[in-house]
Amino acid sequence: MRPFTYERATSAGDAAARVARTPGAKFIAGGTNLLDLMKIEVETPAHLIDVNGLGLDRIEPTAEGGLRIGALVRNTDLAADKRVRRDYALLSRALVAGASGQLRNKATTAGNLLQRTRCPYFYDTNQPCNKRQPGSGCAAIGGYSRPLGVIGVSEACIATHPSDMAIAMRALDALVETVRADGSIRTIPIVDLHTLPGTTPHIETTLGKGEFITAVTLPRPIDGTHIYHKVRDRASYAFALVSVGAIVRKDGGGRIAIGGIAPKPWRVEAAEAEMPRGAKAVASRLLAGATPTRENAFKLTLVERTLDAVLAQARA
Amino acid sequence: MSSLSDFELSRRGMMVGTAIATTIPSLADAASPASIAETHTASVSFEVNGEPRQLELDARTTLLDALREHLHLTGTKKGCDHGQCGACTVIVDGRRINSCLTLAVMHEGAKVTTIEGLGAPGHLHPMQAAFVKHDGYQCGYCTPGQICSAVAVLDEIKAGIPSHVTADLMGAIEPTNMEMRERMSGNICRCGAYSNIAEAMAEVAGERA
Numbered sequence: 001m002r003p004f005t006y007e008r009a010t011s012a013g014d015a016a017a018r019v020a021r022t023p024g025a026k027f028i029a030g031g032t033n034l035l036d037l038m039k040i041e042v043e044t045p046a047h048l049i050d051v052n053g054l055g056l057d058r059i060e061p062t063a064e065g066g067l068r069i070g071a072l073v074r075n076t077d078l079a080a081d082k083r084v085r086r087d088y089a090l091l092s093r094a095l096v097a098g099a100s101g102q103l104r105n106k107a108t109t110a111g112n113l114l115q116r117t118r119c120p121y122f123y124d125t126n127q128p129c130n131k132r133q134p135g136s137g138c139a140a141i142g143g144y145s146r147p148l149g150v151i152g153v154s155e156a157c158i159a160t161h162p163s164d165m166a167i168a169m170r171a172l173d174a175l176v177e178t179v180r181a182d183g184s185i186r187t188i189p190i191v192d193l194h195t196l197p198g199t200t201p202h203i204e205t206t207l208g209k210g211e212f213i214t215a216v217t218l219p220r221p222i223d224g225t226h227i228y229h230k231v232r233d234r235a236s237y238a239f240a241l242v243s244v245g246a247i248v249r250k251d252g253g254g255r256i257a258i259g260g261i262a263p264k265p266w267r268v269e270a271a272e273a274e275m276p277r278g279a280k281a282v283a284s285r286l287l288a289g290a291t292p293t294r295e296n297a298f299k300l301t302l303v304e305r306t307l308d309a310v311l312a313q314a315r316a
Numbered sequence: 317m318s319s320l321s322d323f324e325l326s327r328r329g330m331m332v333g334t335a336i337a338t339t340i341p342s343l344a345d346a347a348s349p350a351s352i353a354e355t356h357t358a359s360v361s362f363e364v365n366g367e368p369r370q371l372e373l374d375a376r377t378t379l380l381d382a383l384r385e386h387l388h389l390t391g392t393k394k395g396c397d398h399g400q401c402g403a404c405t406v407i408v409d410g411r412r413i414n415s416c417l418t419l420a421v422m423h424e425g426a427k428v429t430t431i432e433g434l435g436a437p438g439h440l441h442p443m444q445a446a447f448v449k450h451d452g453y454q455c456g457y458c459t460p461g462q463i464c465s466a467v468a469v470l471d472e473i474k475a476g477i478p479s480h481v482t483a484d485l486m487g488a489i490e491p492t493n494m495e496m497r498e499r500m501s502g503n504i505c506r507c508g509a510y511s512n513i514a515e516a517m518a519e520v521a522g523e524r525a
């Protein structure tokens with residue numbers, strides 16, 4: 001690990017300003033992803049600002065009937081919150097489908113959204129990777145691509161976003177609250193938080209320099225059966241090959257977001273109109289324009305079959 | 317490397333020395349003044365197994381390395397050092413975490429419990445006794461992490477924290493075999509003692525119920 005200087009943040013606004021003006025500075029919260037990457041020198045921050053003491057660890061009701069989740073609420077606490085279990089079961093289910101108990105105890109809400117891809121070539125510093133080293137090429141295309149993306153990807157990068165929680169947040173239309181380096185605040189709909197790789201896969205979000213997530217807000221609860229179905233190579237503690245986060249109403253309509261297939265939570269509102277017509281109809285709209293590799297083309301079938309299982313579970 | 321002088325030149329001491337040489341990257345080029353100047357220290361105070369501790373550390377020091385190399389609590393093990401195996405599991409402020417994936421300096425004021433704090437020969441923690449009784453280990457390397465995790469798992473079930481296999485998110489959670497297995501997935505055992513570990517946990521959960 002490269003040496004770095006360390007300080008504890010005193011306020012969110014101050015932390016944002018310090019990260020913006022200090023070369024190589026990064027926030028550290030749970031640290032479960034950042035330290036992992038620092039050990040292999042994929043991440044090499046020169047300065048860490050520890051935001052754990054900022055007290056952004058509460059879940060509070062909003063005036064609109066939703067919930068405001070502090071950026072530092074741990075994944076375990078979010079999944080276990082009684083209001084989340086009752087009104088946002090999809091979120092609770094997605095959280096406990098991710099990582100291990102130890103990691104969920106440390107990982108934070110904002111950190112979960114900002115975690116990096118698990119593409120094996122991003123982790124291997126001996127390999128080219130446009131995300132890690134812009135312009136160096138993509139070893140995944142033509143390489144081991146079985147776990148990687150099939151849609152929203154580009155010729156520069158086929159990495160996926162690994163989060164389960166973000167899939168639920170996308171289906172729920174969560175809002176991301178931030179404070180910027182100049183002290184101003186803004187709200188970003190989660191659909192606009194993550195960017196597609198295009199020719200700049202090293203840029204993963206629309207956050208500005210030093211911009212700091214303070215909370216994630218959930219709108220009012222959405223009626224319907226909440227289901228998170230994750231398909232993976234092991235029964236537990238593995239990233240999704242395909243995951244389906246769904247809220248299915250009695251009339252068969254609802255919302256669907258897919259994980260494991262794209263650089264961001266994959267949701268196509270037009271595909272949701274097809275829900276009463278079944279999984280095949282939904283999948284063909286969701287996956288229109290997909291560009292899988294030979295190794296991961298199976299994900300297209302797997303999405304349809306997982307959707308079919310989810311819609312059947314909702315009817316049962 | 318003053319911590320080394322506290323150790324006798326025993327097999328364990330040799331192993332610790334080797335671990336340091338392979339895990340602190342700056343050691344190899346310690347002769348270069350530039351790399352020494354680059355190292356930044358920070359201080360932290362926390363409680364480990366009920367005792368207050370204050371350390372001045374290279375900011376890079378993980379909680380795991382602070383426990384093992386600075387406080388000489390070598391019960392906590394370094395396996396993968398990337399949060400995948402769970403050998404480094406300790407309990408911090410009542411929650412089990414991977415001590416390898418967190419910096420020691422991030423734990424100002426925390427209460428840390430390691431395997432040494434749970435029990436010792438002569439007065440074993442019930443989970444330690446159950447692991448012995450049910451043969452919940454073979455080589456034993458993952459065992460301290462398994463036991464710290466297992467103790468915390470029963471607390472998580474009692475606190476109503478759901479898992480991936482919890483059928484009803486709103487109901488009481490039973491300490492079933494499936495719950496134990498799911499919740500222990502962050503602790504790998506290369507010897508494959510899993511079924512015996514789950515039995516040890518079931519016994520302790522039964523006694524507490």
